[in-house]
Amino acid sequence: MTIRTVLVTGVSRGLGLAIAARLLADGYRVVGASRTESDEWKELAARYPETAIFQALDMSDLDAISDVSRALIKTHGSFWALVNNAGIGTDGVLGTMHKHDIEKLVATNLLGPIFLTKYMMRAMLARRSGRIVNISSIIASTGFHGLSVYAATKAGLEGFTRSLSREAGKLKITVNCVAPGYMETEMTMSLQGDKLESVRRRAPLGLPTPEQVATAVSYLLSDDAAAITGTVLTVDGGSTA
Secondary structure, eight states, X not given: OOXXXXXXXXXXXXXXXXXXXXXXXXXXXXXXXXXXXXXXXHHHHHHOTTTEEEEEOOTXXXXXXXXXXXXXXXXXXXXXXXXXXXOOOOOOOGGGOOHHHHHHHHIIIIIHHHHHHHHHHHHHHHHTOEEEEEEOOXXXXXXXXXXXXXXXXXXXXXXXXXXXXXXXXXXXXEEEEEEEOOOSSHHHHTSOHHHHHHHHHTOTTOOOOHHHHHHHHHHHHSGGGTTOOSOEEEESTTTTO
């Protein structure tokens, strides 16, 4: 049986690392992309020396994405799936946010995934099969103080997903979003005091783990999810119920 290859962005730590670990355990070949090769990724790759491959990629460097995409396809052939996970969560009140920070948020969280999808899905279109999963956030629909630009990028990613699913669906490619709630990751730990406790109280099942969110991604990449496209799968412990 041919091993399916998946590109996962933002694998250095947190959710991206958990997604890569789950997909490797599922038997996929995973090309993990991030700006730098973290110790956590190296440790994971050491357990899967034949199927875990690192690719340096800065999602905010929009001009480099086309060249990296072409090189990946030339080296590894057609990819079964793309998981657009890489993102940054810079917060700040809009009126005082620096222009550079706004531009980097939009480039990394929205434009980068759009460009990468454009190039990586071409082989999927030719093959008439594939999976694209974009990692959104419940903040896209709920909003949160100090995260207006971040919310805009994630809401844009969800709109992108819905429309692209109609384009790609005719050629048997599914395009979906997974929208995690706050998780117990480094990004969550940056919240202070009452803000973090408020987030925790909203989730009756407790905050989800990255591994639980990775399970949702695994499902959407599977053959069992062949009829699911254009949707947002929320994994938030019930905080938006």
